Amino acid sequence: MYLQIRLKTERYALSLEHLIEVVTLGEVTPVPGAPVTVLGLCSLRGEILPVLDLGRLLVIRGAATPRRLVIVADGDRRAALAVEDVTDFGQLPETTEAVDSPLLRGGVIVEGALISVIDVPAVLGSTDGSTVSEPA
Amino acid sequence: MSVVPPALVNIFREEAHERLAEITACLLAVEAGSPPADAVDLLFRQAHSLKGGASMVGFTKVSTIAHAIEDALEPARTRGALAPELVEALLRVTDELRRAVDGEPAVAPDQAIASGKSNGVPAVLPSGTEPPTVLGSRTGNSVRLATEKVDRLLDSVGEAVVQRRRVAHLIGAQVIDADELLKEEIDREEDLLSELQDAALEMRMLPFGSITGRFPRAVRDLALAEGKAIELRLSGVETQIDRVLLDGLVDPITHLLRNAIAHGIERPEAREHAGKPRLAQLILHAESRGGQVAIEVRDDGRGVSSELADEAARRGSLADVLAEAGFSTAGRVTELAGRGVGLDAVKRQIESLSGRLEMDSAPGQGMRVTLLLPVTLARFNVLIVERARQRFGIPLTSVTEVVAVGAASTLEEQPHIDVHGESVRLSDLARVLDAEPTELAQAPPALVMGDARSRVAIACDRVLGEEDVVVKSLGATLVGAPRYLGAAILGDGGIMLIVDPEYLVRNAVRSSAAVRRTIDVPLPAPAAAPRILVVDDQFVVRELERSILDAAGYRVLTACHGREALEAIAEDGTFDLVVTDLQMPELDGLGLLAAIRADPIHATLPVVIVTSRGSGKNRRRVADSGANAYILKEEFDQRVLLETIKRLIGR
Numbered sequence: 001m002y003l004q005i006r007l008k009t010e011r012y013a014l015s016l017e018h019l020i021e022v023v024t025l026g027e028v029t030p031v032p033g034a035p036v037t038v039l040g041l042c043s044l045r046g047e048i049l050p051v052l053d054l055g056r057l058l059v060i061r062g063a064a065t066p067r068r069l070v071i072v073a074d075g076d077r078r079a080a081l082a083v084e085d086v087t088d089f090g091q092l093p094e095t096t097e098a099v100d101s102p103l104l105r106g107g108v109i110v111e112g113a114l115i116s117v118i119d120v121p122a123v124l125g126s127t128d129g130s131t132v133s134e135p136a
Numbered sequence: 137m138s139v140v141p142p143a144l145v146n147i148f149r150e151e152a153h154e155r156l157a158e159i160t161a162c163l164l165a166v167e168a169g170s171p172p173a174d175a176v177d178l179l180f181r182q183a184h185s186l187k188g189g190a191s192m193v194g195f196t197k198v199s200t201i202a203h204a205i206e207d208a209l210e211p212a213r214t215r216g217a218l219a220p221e222l223v224e225a226l227l228r229v230t231d232e233l234r235r236a237v238d239g240e241p242a243v244a245p246d247q248a249i250a251s252g253k254s255n256g257v258p259a260v261l262p263s264g265t266e267p268p269t270v271l272g273s274r275t276g277n278s279v280r281l282a283t284e285k286v287d288r289l290l291d292s293v294g295e296a297v298v299q300r301r302r303v304a305h306l307i308g309a310q311v312i313d314a315d316e317l318l319k320e321e322i323d324r325e326e327d328l329l330s331e332l333q334d335a336a337l338e339m340r341m342l343p344f345g346s347i348t349g350r351f352p353r354a355v356r357d358l359a360l361a362e363g364k365a366i367e368l369r370l371s372g373v374e375t376q377i378d379r380v381l382l383d384g385l386v387d388p389i390t391h392l393l394r395n396a397i398a399h400g401i402e403r404p405e406a407r408e409h410a411g412k413p414r415l416a417q418l419i420l421h422a423e424s425r426g427g428q429v430a431i432e433v434r435d436d437g438r439g440v441s442s443e444l445a446d447e448a449a450r451r452g453s454l455a456d457v458l459a460e461a462g463f464s465t466a467g468r469v470t471e472l473a474g475r476g477v478g479l480d481a482v483k484r485q486i487e488s489l490s491g492r493l494e495m496d497s498a499p500g501q502g503m504r505v506t507l508l509l510p511v512t513l514a515r516f517n518v519l520i521v522e523r524a525r526q527r528f529g530i531p532l533t534s535v536t537e538v539v540a541v542g543a544a545s546t547l548e549e550q551p552h553i554d555v556h557g558e559s560v561r562l563s564d565l566a567r568v569l570d571a572e573p574t575e576l577a578q579a580p581p582a583l584v585m586g587d588a589r590s591r592v593a594i595a596c597d598r599v600l601g602e603e604d605v606v607v608k609s610l611g612a613t614l615v616g617a618p619r620y621l622g623a624a625i626l627g628d629g630g631i632m633l634i635v636d637p638e639y640l641v642r643n644a645v646r647s648s649a650a651v652r653r654t655i656d657v658p659l660p661a662p663a664a665a666p667r668i669l670v671v672d673d674q675f676v677v678r679e680l681e682r683s684i685l686d687a688a689g690y691r692v693l694t695a696c697h698g699r700e701a702l703e704a705i706a707e708d709g710t711f712d713l714v715v716t717d718l719q720m721p722e723l724d725g726l727g728l729l730a731a732i733r734a735d736p737i738h739a740t741l742p743v744v745i746v747t748s749r750g751s752g753k754n755r756r757r758v759a760d761s762g763a764n765a766y767i768l769k770e771e772f773d774q775r776v777l778l779e780t781i782k783r784l785i786g787r
Contacts, residue, residue: 029631030526031610032571033619041610041623041631046295048608048623048631 004088004115005070007055011115012083013092013108018120020071020078022086037126042080044071054081054118057103057126074121081123092117148193152237155182157349159230164352167223168367176212179226183209186233197236205229227353286339293333294606300329301627330604340380344422344431345373347382351393351420358397365404365415366397372422377429381491381509385431388482392433392505393418395479400437400503410500412436428638431507439497454495455483455505492618492638508638516607516621518634519583519675521596523565524574527632528596529605529624534637536584536591538599538679540687553593555584563644565596569619569635585641592644602676607634666787667691671701671716671728672746677769681715681746684774690781698723702731705738712785715777718747718758726761733762742784746777 002013003022028040028051039051051069066082095106095117103126105117159182165171172178183205190198205226212218304312304322312319348370359366377385396418401407404414419434439445440454448454458479483493491509518529519538541553541562551562562582566573574597582593605624621634668690672678678694685692693711695701699722705711714732718725725745732738742764758766765780 027630029623029633030571031614031620031633032526032566032569034614038614041633043625043629043631046291046298046625048610048625050610050614 001090002092002117003070003086004090005054005068005083006085006087007058007060007083010060011087011113012054012058012118013115014070014072014118014120018072018074020073023069023071023080025066025069025082028082039066039082042069044080047078049078049080051080051082052123052126054083054123057123058101058118072120072124074124077121077124079124145193148189148195149237151189152186152198153234154349155186156230156234156237158182160227160353161349163223163227163230164356166218167220167227167356171218176209176216176218179218180206180209180213190237195236195239197239198233201229201233201236205233230353286336290333290336290340293329293336294608297329297333297606298625298627298629300325302629305627333606338376340378341376342379342382343373344375344377344382345370347386347389348373348420350386351389354390355393355397355418358394362397363403364397364401366401366418367415368393368418368420370420375422375424375429377422377509381429384485385507385509388485388507389420389431389433391479391482393420396433396435396437396503400435400439402438410438425508429509431509432504433507434502434504436502439499439501439503442499445497445499454497455479455493458495516624516634517602517604518624519602520600520632521565521581521583522598522600523596524571526571527600527626527630528565528569529603529632529634530583530585530640531621531634531637532602532675534585535675536586538581538583538683539593540579540683541582541593541595542579553582555591555593558591560584560591560593561644562593562595563640565594565635565640568594568640568643585637586644590641592641594640594644599676599679602674605632605634665689665691666712666785667693667710668781669693669695669701669704669711669714671695671698671714671720671725673697673717673720677717677746681777684777685715685781688778697721698725698728698731701728705732705735705741709737711741712787713742713744713781715744715746715781718745726757729761729763744777744780744784 001016003016003019004011004013006012023044026042028042030040031038031050034040037053037057039053041048042051043049049071053066055066066084068083068086069080070083070086071078071080092110092115093108095108097107097109097114099105099107099116101116103119103122105119107114107116109115159179162172162175162178162182166175183202187199187202187206190196190202208222208226208229209218212222307318307322312322351370352368355366355368401416401418402410402412407414407416417434417436419432421432421434423430440448440458444454444457448457451457486493486507486509491507494506494508495503497503516529517532519532519535521528521530537555539553539555552559553562554560564573564576565571576595577597580595580597581599582595583599584591584593586592603626605626607622607624609622610620619633619636619639621636623631623633626632668685670678670681670685670692671694672681673696678696682692682694693704693708695704697720698716701714701716702723705714714728716725716728723731725747729743729745732741732743744765744767745758745761745763746767746769747758748769764784767776767780
């Protein structure tokens with residue numbers, strides 16, 4: 001089962017095995033010095049989560065206005081992905097199309113439109129290492 | 137045949153390792169020539185308890201070996217002393233024992249559990265000894281808890297605290313202050329919750345000593361293998377550390393000790409040649425340092441070469457130079473510790489615990505490695521400041537004082553301000569953290585931080601107050617964000633980042649503040665100015681009062697509570713007036729006042745009480761206390777304070 005989301009005109013999907021819940025985007029506290037792909041922090045029932053800018057991570061052109069947070073997890077790692085909207089929820093066929101991003105698992109064509117499947121563990125690991133290092 | 141529950145097996149293993157650590161420590165002490173008075177009995181008791189526990193959970197092999205140790209100790213028991221040649225043999229047997237403890241139980245006996253009798257080992261205990269000790273008896277009333285359970289409790293308590301603050305926020309401070317009964321109830325709830333939180337937090341902590349048991353033996357063996365004479369000294373073992381951190385520290389510390397033995401410490405002959413004692417000192421020390429835990433591995437060996445020291449000085453960090461794979465201070469890589477590769481791993485592991493690795497070394501004189509670890513989930517007393525419309529928490533222990541930035545002068549193209557005659561570099565919080573800086577106000581407050589070598593003043597827009605907060609980690613996704621120790625949820629539901637004070641001090645240099653030049657140079661207090669002692673347990677109140685009095689030309693000293701105030705008065709009896717809070721730990725304001733009035737020398741010292749509006753009973757106690765003046769915190773105004781003081785001492 002997959003959750004489908006929209007970022008500008010593009011369609012994406014992520015596997016339900018990583019989904020915790022979807023919430024309306026509330027206040028996000030900026031984290032000065034964090035990578036640009038980190039919008040900040042949000043709190044969810046007492047837990048503090050990083051908010052990742054999915055549009056920026058996937059290098060989608062044009063300013064998207066995130067309205068929802070998709071809370072995802074991979075083991076101990078949890079984060080909120082800021083997306084424009086959640087559009088659908090259901091089965092998807094196996095991925096057939098190759099996609100040019102380390103954060104995507106592949107793509108499927110559904111009714112003539114490309115839906116790219118997000119690699120949640122890769123997205124959660126995308127801020128590791130170099131990006132949060134100390135300034136020179 | 138019943139199956140022993142896995143939880144019970146785990147408890148047995150944990151306890152068995154504790155006993156093994158004690159046995160090893162005792163044997164090493166005997167070997168070093170300084171055995172504890174009752175060494176033989178101690179060894180016998182430990183082996184005996186181990187045997188009993190093992191047979192109950194079906195660890196037949198452990199039970200058999202422990203029994204063999206008992207037998208071996210029998211002649212020594214009679215004589216009252218342990219033959220040195222037996223020590224080496226016993227150490228080898230404990231290795232065997234350790235492997236057996238980590239292995240599988242052979243059988244899971246049912247009768248043994250029911251009867252408490254040993255299993256599979258003939259009962260040849262010396263007469264007069266007690267039957268095998270029942271599992272857990274040594275630990276008395278303690279209960280072993282799974283970390284996850286503690287964490288679940290902590291999360292719930294943390295949520296309850298946030299929820300309480302949210303409720304208080306919704307009711308509103310003014311409503312609460314106007315209703316004495318409500319205020320009392322809310323204060324009581326706050327106290328109860330914070331007690332609960334303290335208790336839960338403590339459960340997560342274990343003493344550093346709970347992981348150090350294995351090190352003396354490891355050091356001894358490595359030293360022998362390397363032909364070196366080493367004394368390992370453990371200190372600060374009582375330091376409380378988050379148990380999750382402790383688990384992750386065993387490997388890095390082991391590696392650092394190996395490094396010191398294999399590479400740092402010279403052979404006895406070489407040490408003698410260099411004019412050092414043959415016996416090398418290896419020190420493993422833990423201490424808490426203002427919201428952080430510092431663990432030091434220090435040796436008096438050869439240290440790094442002067443070329444390396446030079447390179448470290450050039451690059452600013454010895455740890456960075458050494459962590460680059462391939463470096464070895466000994467110039468060779470033994471099978472014990474390939475220094476370069478290993479250190480890189482240590483550094484990464486410490487960083488994954490949100491910690492930092494620092495190294496310093498003087499060529500020829502030894503090396504010190506310091507692991508600095510922020511406590512992942514702890515309560516911090518923080519100073520809340522606002523900068524660029526965002527709130528930040530700064531651990532209070534790291535802030536020396538708060539000053540108002542008057543005139544800044546420029547030294548080496550950096551703005552500096554004068555703090556008690558010392559020129560201190562001024563930086564802007566927003567710039568240090570790489571936040572979008574807004575313009576600073578005229579005469580903004582600045583936090584003075586750092587030690588004598590690296591003192592800095594960090595300017596912000598406003599100081600909002602101090603608060604006890606539960607710090608949550610920023611999560612695996614932001615691990616390594618070096619600016620923050622974590623974040624906390626405030627009463628209004630907002631998130632506040634907790635800034636790493638060490639980061640601030642280290643990086644203040646590169647980001648000076650753009651402060652508007654002002655001309656109001658504060659005049660230094662003349663020597664004859666009256667001296668005032670300010671007593672308050674709240675940093676913010678203390679600093680506020682201090683800065684008002686300071687600006688008015690008084691000479692001010694501060695104390696955190698009544699006891700400290702009395703000490704200050706006893707040490708230096710030249711105060712002209714005391715300004716004190718009422719509710720304080722150790723000794724409260726009324727207690728302080730009573731002590732002053734009872735002291736023939738200081739009985740007439742004017743005392744001003746600055747207090748919150750209390751209950752009727754409290755007000756009467758204050759009125760009867762014999763203070764010279766009262767000022768309500770709710771109506772606090774610097775003019776009132778200054779006029780009151782002027783009225784009392786005439787200046």
